[in-house]
Each structure stands twice: as structure tokens, then as C-alpha cells.
Amino acid sequence: MNELRQGESKILYIDDEQENLDSFRLVFMEYYDLYLANNVDEGMKILEQEEIQVLLTDQRMPKMTGLELLSQAKKLYPDIVCMIITGYADLEIVTKAFNEVGIYQYIHKPWDEKDLKIKLDNALEKFRLIKENRSLIGNLQESKDNLEKKVEELDTFVYRASHDINGPLSSFLGLCELGIREFEFMESVKYFQMLKSEANRMSRILFNLLSLNEIEVMEIVCDKLNLMEIIEQALDHVNKSFSTENHELIIEIDPNLTMISDQKLVSTILMNVIQNAILYTENDAKISIKGEKSKNNQINIQINDNGIGIDPKSLHLIYNKFFRGTLKSKGNGLGLYLTKLAIERIKGKIEVESTKELGTTFSIYLPINLKAEEI
Structure with a gap:
């Protein structure tokens, strides 16, 4: 005992x-x-x-x-x-x-003193075993619930992945066929532009799917980062997939503002939030990106758009895996989920304010000096 x-x-x-x-x-x-x-x-x-x-x-x-x-x-x-x-x-x-x-x-x-001492010791041991057994049962139930949730997520993952990849592929093949048939006409250029757009959409889906597990298990590597440079790199990446000709981009960041953090995760956060702003704004859209050092030793990044906004009833769901506001949503339901995952890994937080038909503001707070050993 x-x-x-x-x-x-x-x-x-x-x-x-x-x-x-x-x-x-x-x-x-x-x-x-x-x-x-x-x-x-x-x-x-x-x-x-x-x-x-x-x-x-x-x-x-x-x-x-x-x-x-x-x-x-x-x-x-x-x-x-x-x-x-x-x-x-x-x-x-x-x-x-x-x-x-x-x-x-x-x-x-x-x-009898000795007899009662033995019985009391045995009673205490029985209590310990009861508690231990109850704890084990609780842990077993929690594991069972987590497993069922993972299986459900896997089923959703397989369905969404096959659906999301098959859609762009079908468009890809159809546009190729149209391009081949009308190649001798200048009008064929628009089909190849559409083909490129669909290929980029498929590439984003695959990128996000591959990032799912990587963000959870990757080793954090802390380096000195220039925030302006990271944002410019994120914009370059986004511009490869989206046309921003009709978007007015306003960047207000001290070019000397630096932080110690993981470059891959910070880039993932910025790319996804900027991409989200572009996806849900129409022509003559305005997107502003502001960054500053806050009083509590954090970097505060605000990304604001004048897009379609988010339904208040859906605000608490936007970080859920595979969540889409509507069936017609342009995203794949992974961008903001990955953003939240990456932010949590580097001990930051994200807040959102949105008004339907007026726009959305994401506020991101990241430690200015992240230490890998504290992760």
C-alpha cells in the first residue's frame, strides 16, 4: 500500500x-x-x-x-x-x-488499537483507489470523446478536401478545353487567365491542407524579424494568387519595427488575414495594414478592410476548421483556423470587429520578444 x-x-x-x-x-x-x-x-x-x-x-x-x-x-x-x-x-x-x-x-x-489501525489504513487505500478509478474513467471518456471528434473531423476533412480539390480541377480541365478550341482567337486569353485563377485556388487549398499538421508539430525557431519586410513578403505571396489591381493598399508601419519570433508562423498569420481581406472585398476595395509596438511589450497589427463584413451570428465560428459563412464563400474554411493555430503557438492572440456590409478589422497581438524555451 x-x-x-x-x-x-x-x-x-x-x-x-x-x-x-x-x-x-x-x-x-x-x-x-x-x-x-x-x-x-x-x-x-x-x-x-x-x-x-x-x-x-x-x-x-x-x-x-x-x-x-x-x-x-x-x-x-x-x-x-x-x-x-x-x-x-x-x-x-x-x-x-x-x-x-x-x-x-x-x-x-x-x-482494538491494532485492528482498528489496519482497518483505517485499508479504508484510506480504498478511498484512494476509488478516486484513482474515477479519474481513469474520466480520462478514458475524455480520450474517447477526443477520438470521436478527431474521426468526425477526419471525415469532414476527406469530404471537403476531395470536394475542394475536385472543383478547381474540373474547372481547370474545362478551361483547358475551351482554350484549345479557341486558341486562334485573342478571346482565348481570358480562358487561360481563368485557368490560372483556378489553378491558384487549388494551390491554396493544398497549401492549407499541408499546413494543418505542420503548424501543430513544427519546432519554433526564433529570429529577429523586420515587420515591414515580413508584410511585404506576405503581400508578394498573396499577389501571386490574387489580382489586387482594384484594391487600395495602405500600409502604416515603422520600417525599423522589429520583433523576435518564428518567421514561418508570423508569415502564415499575415498571409491568411490579408488573403481573407482580399477575398471578401469587391472592386474599389480599401485594405489598410497598421503595425506598432504597444505598451505591454507586444506588436499590435491591425488589418482592416471595407468588404462585405461578417454576420454577427457567425463571429464566434470563424476560427473553426472548415467553417464557411455561406456555401458561396470563396475561401476553403482553413485560413482563419490556421491563423488562430499559428497565433496560439507563438503566445499571441487575435480579435475581430466586423459590421455587415461595412468591413472587418482583425487585431493581432504578438510578443515582441518570443523565447523558444518558453513555448
């Missing part, structure tokens, strides 16, 4: 005879954390205030018998281990109620 530590051996003894309580204290005070009560009301108060492992009570008491007390205690505290001290006159009554009440042991009067 494991050695009992302080705080793991809380025993409550209830007896209306003070002499019995004093004797019990004298014999066992060096072994256990003892709580003594000479009436039922006082004992119930102790049960409310302390996590008692073993409840020991005399059978014959005023107001309530020991069996009645243990029955009530068991209903309130199912894990508690119950023991009762009884004389031979009550032995038959106690024996009949043994299983019904859930008594672990009964002790004959007068009790």
Missing part, C-alpha cells in the same frame, strides 16, 4: 461521548488528519468544509443513528468510505443494513 501523505488521510469520527473521541484522538493523532465531532450537526458541517476520506461513526447517538447518518453522507459524498462502531446489541441491525447503506467495515466495541 502506498505511504499516506499529509492531507491524504482525513478521517472524521462522530460520537456523542467525548471520552470516546478523546481516546481516539490520543491513539491515532500521529497517523492521520483527524476531525472529531460530538454530534451529527457538527459532523455534517465538517463534511461540507473538508474532503473527508473516511467517515467513522458510533451507531447509537441522539437525533440520528449511525446508519442513518452514513446513509445520508453516502448520498451527498458517494466516494466517502463509511465505517461504524457498534456493540453486540446492534450487530444484527448493522449487518442487515450493511450492503444497503454501503458500509465498508463495522467495528466491535471496545475496539
Whole structure:
């Protein structure tokens, strides 16, 4: 049996005879954390205030018998281990109620010190095993729930992945066919432009799918980063996939503003949020990117657009994997999920404010000096 530590051996003894309580204290005070009560009301108060492992009570008491007390205690505290001290006159009554009440042991009067010590130790061990078993069952249920969630996500992943990849591929093939048929006409140029757009969409889907697992398991590498340079690189990457000719980009960042962080994750965050702003703005759109050092030693980056905005009912869902505002959404439901994942990995946070048909502002807060050993 494991050695009992302080705080793991809380025993409550209830007896209306003070002499019995004093004797019990004298014999066992060096072994256990003892709580003594000479009436039922006082004992119930102790049960409310302390996590008692073993409840020991005399059978014959005023107001309530020991069996009645243990029955009530068991209903309130199912894990508690119950023991009762009884004389031979009550032995038959106690024996009949043994299983019904859930008594672990009964002790004959007068009790023997060594015998009672063994029974108390066994009772404490039983309590420990009950708690351990309950914890294991809880962990098992949590693992089961997590597994079911992962299986559900995998099913969704397979469906969405096949659907998202098949859509652009079908368009790709159709546009190729049109381009071949009309190659001799200048009008064919528009088909190849559309083909390029669909190919880029497929590339973004594949990139995000590959990033899913990588962001969760990749090793954090902290380097000195120039924020303006990272944003310019993110814009270059986004411009390869989207036409921004009709977008007015406003950048307000100190060109000397630097931070210590992981370049890949910071780039992922900025690319996805900027890409999201472009996806959901129409012609004559305006996107502003601001960055500054805040008072609490963080970098604050705000990306604002005047696009279609987000339905207030959907705001709490936008970071969910595969979430799309509508079936006609241009995104693949992974960009903001990956953004949140990357931000959490480098101990940052993201906030969003949005008004339907007026636009959206994402505020990103990142540590200015990230230390890899703290991740």
C-alpha cells in the first residue's frame, strides 16, 4: 500500500461521548488528519468544509443513528468510505443494513488499537483507489470523446478536401478545353487567365491542407524579424494568387519595427488575414495594414478592410476548421483556423470587429520578444 501523505488521510469520527473521541484522538493523532465531532450537526458541517476520506461513526447517538447518518453522507459524498462502531446489541441491525447503506467495515466495541489501525489504513487505500478509478474513467471518456471528434473531423476533412480539390480541377480541365478550341482567337486569353485563377485556388487549398499538421508539430525557431519586410513578403505571396489591381493598399508601419519570433508562423498569420481581406472585398476595395509596438511589450497589427463584413451570428465560428459563412464563400474554411493555430503557438492572440456590409478589422497581438524555451 502506498505511504499516506499529509492531507491524504482525513478521517472524521462522530460520537456523542467525548471520552470516546478523546481516546481516539490520543491513539491515532500521529497517523492521520483527524476531525472529531460530538454530534451529527457538527459532523455534517465538517463534511461540507473538508474532503473527508473516511467517515467513522458510533451507531447509537441522539437525533440520528449511525446508519442513518452514513446513509445520508453516502448520498451527498458517494466516494466517502463509511465505517461504524457498534456493540453486540446492534450487530444484527448493522449487518442487515450493511450492503444497503454501503458500509465498508463495522467495528466491535471496545475496539482494538491494532485492528482498528489496519482497518483505517485499508479504508484510506480504498478511498484512494476509488478516486484513482474515477479519474481513469474520466480520462478514458475524455480520450474517447477526443477520438470521436478527431474521426468526425477526419471525415469532414476527406469530404471537403476531395470536394475542394475536385472543383478547381474540373474547372481547370474545362478551361483547358475551351482554350484549345479557341486558341486562334485573342478571346482565348481570358480562358487561360481563368485557368490560372483556378489553378491558384487549388494551390491554396493544398497549401492549407499541408499546413494543418505542420503548424501543430513544427519546432519554433526564433529570429529577429523586420515587420515591414515580413508584410511585404506576405503581400508578394498573396499577389501571386490574387489580382489586387482594384484594391487600395495602405500600409502604416515603422520600417525599423522589429520583433523576435518564428518567421514561418508570423508569415502564415499575415498571409491568411490579408488573403481573407482580399477575398471578401469587391472592386474599389480599401485594405489598410497598421503595425506598432504597444505598451505591454507586444506588436499590435491591425488589418482592416471595407468588404462585405461578417454576420454577427457567425463571429464566434470563424476560427473553426472548415467553417464557411455561406456555401458561396470563396475561401476553403482553413485560413482563419490556421491563423488562430499559428497565433496560439507563438503566445499571441487575435480579435475581430466586423459590421455587415461595412468591413472587418482583425487585431493581432504578438510578443515582441518570443523565447523558444518558453513555448
